[in-house]
Amino acid sequence: MNQIISKDAIESIIGTDNHDPFSILGAHIAELKGKKCVAVRAFLPDAVKVEIIDISNGQAFAANKLHDAGFFEAVIVDRKEIFAYRLKSHYANGASAEFYDSYAFTPSIGETDQYLFNEGNHHELYEKMGAHIRYMDYFEDKLGGISFCVWAPNARRVSVIGDFNCWDGRRHVMRSLGNSGVWEIFVPGLTVGQNYKFEVKTKEGHLLEKIDPFAFYAEVRPKTASKIYDIAGYDWQDKDWMQSRPHRDWKREPVSFYECHLGSFMRNLEEGNRFMTYRELAPLIADYVKKVGYTHIELMPITEHPLDMSWGYQVTGYFAPTSRFGSPKDFMYFVDYMHQQGIGVLLDWVPAHFPKDAHGLAKFDGTALYEHADPRQGEHRDWSTLIFNFGRNEVKNFLISSALFWMEKYHIDGLRVDAVASMLYLDYSRKDGEWIPNRYGGRENIEAIEFLKYLNSICQIKHPGTMNVAEESTAWPGVSKPCSEDGLGFTFKWNMGWMNDTLSYFQKDPVYRKYHHNNLTFPLIYAFHENFVYVLSHDEVVHGKGNLINKMPGDFWQKFANMRLLFCMMWAMPGKKLLFQGSDFGQ
Structure with missing residues (x-):
């Protein structure tokens, strides 16, 4: 032998x-x-x-x-x-x-791609990382299959596991590519629809099963595997909208947002109170939005997330529309339909933090990879989530490519960036001794500031006519000023102060309002400091706060009269407007 x-x-x-x-x-x-x-x-x-x-x-x-x-x-x-x-x-x-x-195959991701990723400048990273249909050269033939790429620089070993190999981590062990931290393998013969994860062996020898951070699709909860999916091939019909979008200046045009949560907008009661699908919801939402006169819908997070009971802000899939409501191409249909009806679509996007779920980004290769290792930097106590390490090139690149992905592949018209204040301040919701100052001794998160400026700049360069909106609750200066003027570069900023002051005023019995007129006049002092969106958002109905109509004083008729007065005053303010679903008719 x-x-x-x-x-x-x-x-x-x-x-x-x-x-x-x-x-x-x-x-x-x-x-x-x-x-x-x-x-x-x-x-x-x-x-x-x-x-x-x-x-x-x-x-x-x-x-x-x-x-x-x-x-x-x-x-x-x-x-x-x-x-x-x-x-x-x-x-x-x-x-x-x-x-x-x-x-028997050469790597499916080149050295240039690896270099740009490690540098933080690979804007189309979603085209290389994750699971992709490839046709690889094999002597005289081209063989079809799926290439898998994942970033896990501190792992001892990474395997792709799935339906196709009995979830056995010994069968398709990946190779690490130089010092990039990227692991890769091409599996010929695989097709779309199969489930997969990455099995990561840590330095300590522990085995972790992780979903693909770049997956385009996921199993329906409570299952958590990623699914091989081809997002190419959808026949878009929104040519007129997309051709006109680069020429739109939303700061100078009327804009009103309808904040919508797809999971609660409407259910199918005849079929066990199930969720409606993207395709079912599209005409229902579009008809209502057009009837009332909104120009845009702002979707609360449709990125994949574990819990039905949540709003969706604890994201596990930054490149995957949640499978609760259908497939990725079903969501493309949703956006396409809105555009054909002349309605813009924004997504709530969550770059501030991510959940600790074991199958997600947390301790991805056994170390603090996407997050900070020190909990004084890497953990949100309020939400029990982890904070992205904005100082790491690969983490920034992951998030930037996610933002661009939605605009490029799903024709999304902009992002409402969640929890910006928590990104800007190192001491956000922390007591003395619970945070680490920046290199100058201050409380500003320098890396997050640079990330936000780069995010807003690259979105405008790559996709002119889109808008990014900041949910920012502090007095940070220049949130909606251009980066060239030392601003953060957002198109608009939510006016959270106006919402709090105004609701505080309207909740009072009219007999006592004369002592609190300052709540109405004060927002006018800073009304032109930013490009404001005046919001009555979901934040005012969460955690048992009750709906808007029940915040108004008086009997049944007076409550509605106060609501009408509130909306009239709101629409007279100098800025864009946003209402959460149901608020506009007193639900």
Whole structure:
């Protein structure tokens, strides 16, 4: 029996501790007794016999089983060059399977892509990372399959697991690419619709099952796997809207937002109170929005998230519309339909923090990768979530590419950026001793500020005519000023102060309002400091606060009269407007 591979090399594969299994598995030029030959190696657990099939002539070469765990090697002495082959695996029950070898292909992500990612400037990162349909060169052919790429620089080993390999982390171990921290493998023959995750082996030897941070689609909760999906091929019909968008100046045009939560807008009571789908909701929402006269809808987070009971602000899938309401192409239809009706679509986007769910971004490779290691920087006590490390190039690139992805692939017209105040201040909702000053000794989060400026600048460069809106509750100066004027570069800023002062005034009995007119006049003092959106948002109905109509004093008729007065005054203010669903008719 001819054997070239060393015992140590075999053990590194069997123990799945080799960061570059391609250096051992697959076909390699070798030397046996001073003569050139070809060695083909495969690790196929459960196989009792393996053959190497020459595609050109069907000749079969038997491989020797060098380890009971399923390590095979065929030393082909009459071949001097690597040739096109398939593996044929035989099993104890008499079954067999013939397939292409994943370890016969070159990397699907190039060095330039890796460099731009590590530098933080790969704006189309979603085209490379994650799971993608590829057609890879294989001698004279192009073979279809799925390439998988994931960033886990501190992992000992990363495998892709899924329906296609019995969720066995030994079968498709990925290779690490240089010092980029990126792991990659191409699996020929895979198709869309299959579920997958990444199995990450930490430095301590623990195994973690993680969803794909760049996944386009996910299983319906409570299941958590990512799904292989092809987002190409949707036939968009919003040409007129998209051609006119770069020429729109929303600061000078009438804008009113309808803040909408798809999960509670309407349910299908006849089918067990199930969620409506994107396609079902599109005409219902569009008809109402057009009837009332809104110009845009602002969707509360439709990015994938674990809990139905939440608003969606604890995001696990930054590139995936939630599968609760349908497929990614169903959501494309939703946006397309709105545009055809002349309605703009904004998304609530959450770059400030992410949840601690074990299958998500938290401790992705066993270390604080996307978040800060120190809880004084990396944890939101109020929400029990983790804070992105904006000082890390790859993390910034992940978020920037997410923002651009929605505008490019889903024709989204802008983002409402959530919890901006928590990003700007290192001491946000923290007591003395619970936060770390910046390098100048201050409380400003310099890295987050730079991130927000870059986000707003690149969105305008790549997608002119879109708008980014800040939910920012403090007096930070220049939130909606251009970056060239040392502002943050947002198009608009929510006027949270006006909302609080005005509701405080209107909740009082008219007898006492004369002592509180300052609540109405004070917002006018700073009305032109920013490009404001005057909001009566979901924030005023959460956590048991009750709906707007019940905040008004008086009897049934007086409550509605006060609401009408509130809306009249709101619409007379110098800025854009936003109402949460149901508020406009006193729900």
